[in-house]
Amino acid sequence: MLPQVKMQALLLSSVLTTLIPIVPAYSQVPMQQLQVNTTQSEKMSTSNLIAENTKSSVVRVVIWCDVKAYLPKNGKIYSLKTMLGHGSGFFVNPNGYIVTNAHVTNVTDEECKQYFVEELAVKLKEDGEDSNIVKQLKWIDVKPIYQVHLPNGESLPAQILKSGAPIGEGKDVSIIKVNIRNAPVLKLADSSKVRILDKVTAVGYPGLVEMSDIFDKKSLVEATFTSGEISAIKTLKDNIPVIQVSAPAAPGNSGGPVLNERGEVIGIVTFGPQESNNYVFLFTSNTIQEFLTYEGIVNEEGLINQKYREGLQLYNQGKYTEALRKFQLVKRLFPYHSEVDKFIQQSTQIIAANHN
Structure with a gap:
């Protein structure tokens, strides 16, 4: 995205995600393993309380491709179900409405086909077959599959309600829904009131954690918090406002909320420079509100x-x-x-x- 300035959307690419398995729900920590003072717990700071209030509201948005095709030359049917990518998101209404980026959810049938062809060509070549014969494929079924992984490890199917366009093409916001009630919600702030050097916190699921095998299962479904400040308030060429922040973010953070000091969302992580994750740009909470208003969704706590x-x-x-x-x-x-x-x-x- 935006190649003239070497910018990229922070969606974890298929190269990084195809071999990452879906994390199963983890069991509760046995009581005897809890490290806690049995007569008094240490008091939490205001920041600790905001983090505890935020954790259960932030989710992973995972995109799969499910493809099945017939190859006339050998009479075989090939199928592939693989993770194409993932981003982050958060509950904006107790009835299962979630905000993320459009570039997280806008996966087409053609992209699934392309990925399938590339994978099948490699497999045929390994089997001593002519990889060029994949051009003869007859498509049986091609579909993207959307899932939301909750912070407790549960996975739910999701549907797209309204999606904009990736950065550089439009407003990079998507509203999706899962079948759930009483979800914990994050409130939107008025992004027109943010100021330079306001303190902010980015929350999401960077892919680096998932790529490593040194973390336990609980760590894989726990959101990462990073802090920084508002560096600048800018406008894209298509007159769309964005906020630049110094809170580090990485591929996988796309669509994750960025909070002000009151724990309200000022925007979602959307894109940043390829060379560094030390500053990123947000699509604003006011832009998000436009999408919610269009769908008749009220951003309210339950x-x-x-x-x-x-x-x-x-x-x-x-x-x-x-x-x-x-x-x-x-x-x-x-x-x-x-x-x-x-x-x-x-x-x-x-x-x-x-x-x-």
């Missing part, structure tokens, strides 16, 4: 946000019994919550220790 926030505040005040009730309610209303089990276990441990 009961989960309220009760989880209350639980964290009570926990931070040392009121563990009251906090436990809030966390248990969150668990009942939204079993997919990635962080609440940890606080339920820690609260239970501390309460039990104080009663002995």
